[in-house]
Every structure is written in structure tokens, then in C-alpha cells.
Amino acid sequence: MLHLRLIAGIAMWVPAGAALAQTASEAPGWPEQKQAMIELGKRYATAWELYQSFEREAEDKTLEPDEVPDWSGLWDRQGAPGRYDTDRVGNQITARLKVGYLEMMQEQVANAEEGRIWDPHSGCGQARGYPGMLKNGRPHEFAVTPHQTWHLGQARNEVRRIYTDGRGHVPEDWAYETEHGDTIGFWDGDTLYTHTMYTNGGWVGRVQPYLSTKLEGTEVWRKIDDETIQADVWIYDAEALEEPWYTRQIYKRMHQEEGSPLRLEYWWNCHSPNNIVVPTEDGGTTFLDFDFTDMDDPEPAEEH
């Protein structure tokens, strides 16, 4: 059996030209790399088993203050936010979905192809949660400390905490499902390994799959050069997926204008000023009454 560390090493291997690639699919040798990562995921029945395999191989799981990697800055996820897997072609998703979930996906695709897309997270700026936040546009930020790493995403005000202080997951009796679930992890050198569970399943995003509360994820994060952070992500879901869904997410450093105006800000909610979108009767999206014109105001009811 191929030594796990060698397999895991694929995640850290940076081929010539990879740093210039904007998405994983643009990197040299990517199809072969991706297939190896898919096969790695398929060796394990659960994300937890994959995570534990990485953990067994780790040489030193603690991170001293002087070892904290510099992930400062703001980071732009590469590829369209509408594509969790940047290898996706059109509406052909790369996840192998089980029957009920495949039907839900096919319904979304059929509606999208008819020009009907309603995003239920639009209305009030709700979080995508995990794993959808990984593919969000707008700035991402990583606050790394020895005991916790916070992954912040401006779009949808996402906040995800990764505990690396040696704790386990929330005990089952105390656990409950949330958008981002419960994430623990450990560092091996400059590489962060994580495991996530107890999400509320939900939806990856617009014209993308629904997943179940059985969703688990294992990720391998590393800053591969000064301009690039990448994550290899395996999503397991015994209810929704036929096999683990592997993707590589790439984040590039966002450059500042003079005066450093770029910050990660509070995004928005439906009580903030903006023009509100609503679903149409046939399942599409439109704006509610615009606030800059009275031309589209509803007709007043006739008095009787």
C-alpha cells in the first residue's frame, strides 16, 4: 500500500507553473493529480477516517507562536462563485449524487436552463455555510493562531472556527447542526488539516447540489507561495453522495489600491439599504419595488 504520507504529499506538491494558475484546472498535470486525490478519498469510508490517516502521519501537531504561518492579507477565491468545483463544465456537476439528491440537482439545472434561478439565500444575505462558503467570491481572511484559525468570508458574513488546540468534536449529546458545523484540526508544519461535521447540510449554492446533515469534510490547507493559499477538500455524505466529492479551492492575494482601502467588511442583511430580490411565481428572481423610482409602485387598491 502506498504510504499515506506519500499520497498526502500530492496535496503539497506544487508543480512548476501552479503558482500562476488561477484555478486548479489551469495547473499543469492537474487531471492526474485530481484523479489521485479522488482515489485517496475513495480509500476511506468516512472523512473522519481520512482525517485520522493524516493525523497518524503527522510528526508534530502543535503550533508554537513563533511557528504560526503568515496568512495575513485578503484572499480572493479563484473561479466563478457559481462553481464549487472549478472543473465543472456548464451545469454538469462533478459530484456523484444519489438518486433523490440527483433529482433535486436536475430540477435546478432544468429551471436554470429555462432562465429560472431563485437563490433562497439571497433574500436576507444568509450564510452559505459549509462547504458553500469555500467557493464564495469577495474577500476571504484567515486569522491563524496556535489554538484556533478563523476563516472569515465577507460574502454572507461567513465565520468559521477551526479549533487546533487538541480538542475533539463536540460530544454527540451536546452537538447540534449549524451552517458551518463543528471543525477541529491540527497543524503539521505549515499545513493545516481539518475535519468538519454537524452541519445542517443544506445547499452548496445556486445551481449546485443539496447535501444532507450526514455531510463531513476533510481539508488540507497550505500557503503554497506568497500569493496563493490552497485547500484540498473531500466532502463525504453517506446520504447524498455515491462517493467522496473532491475539489481543490485556490485563493489568491488581493492587491490593495493606494491607501489600503480594501478591508473585509460586514456584508449586508435584508435590513440594510439595497434593492431587495424576491422569487417570482415561476421560480425565478426579480427585484421588489425599486426604491429609486415610483414607476413600478403597485397600483393603489380601488376604494368601494
Add this chain to the structure above:
Amino acid sequence: MNLARIGTVTVAVLACHAGPISAHHSGEMFEPERTVTLSGTVQEFRYINPHSWLIVDIENEDGSTTTWGFEAEGPQDLMHGGVRKSDLPPGARITVTARPMKDGRPAGIWSTIVRDDGTLLNWRTPGPD
């Protein structure tokens, strides 16, 4: 005012530079390819999340004015395209190219703006960085 009064716009069926909007909501309420090119005066530039809105008084051929709203992504994307809040002050004379709403309401998603001094603003084209 009747919606028919805004029918005096110059319609340009050009290959659209703008892909689907993706930050906050689906962009399927806008025409997928058809664009309009309109001239007017900036009333307000709302440089906000999740979408910026440029409110412009558009002059119709019959001498009347229609207030239009033009959506774009939020400030980070505008910054990336080099578009500052001060680029579009109230009173600025501009020509906007946008994909209009399918339902005919006076709004669209703008792709380019040309100010009367000839400056081209395109929030989808990253500035030098």
C-alpha cells in the same frame, strides 16, 4: 408616468461583456445579451454592499426624464476595476451601457460608463494590480 415613455433609448445589440452577476442574487432578471446605451446625469452613486447602485436621470427623446438604477457588484469589485466613489459624483454627465431588466422597468446592470470627459469606467476590467 407610463413605462412606454422610456422606449426612446438607443438599443445596441452588442456582444455583452458582462457575465452573470453572482455575489448576492441570480442575474437572470436582466437581459442575457441585449444592451442599452443611455445618456444622463448622475443623481446618486450608492457605493455599498452587496451591490452598488448608480442612480441616473436619463433624458428621453421627448424631453422628459426617467430615473434609472444601474446595479454592479459591491465596492471590492469596483475597486478591483479601479472605479472610485468620486468617479461618479452627483451631476456628472455620463453615457451608460447596460443590460436592462427583462420586465421593462428602468434598471439594468451596467458594463461600461463613459464620462463626458471621455473617461471609460468598466468595473469588470481589473485595474493594474
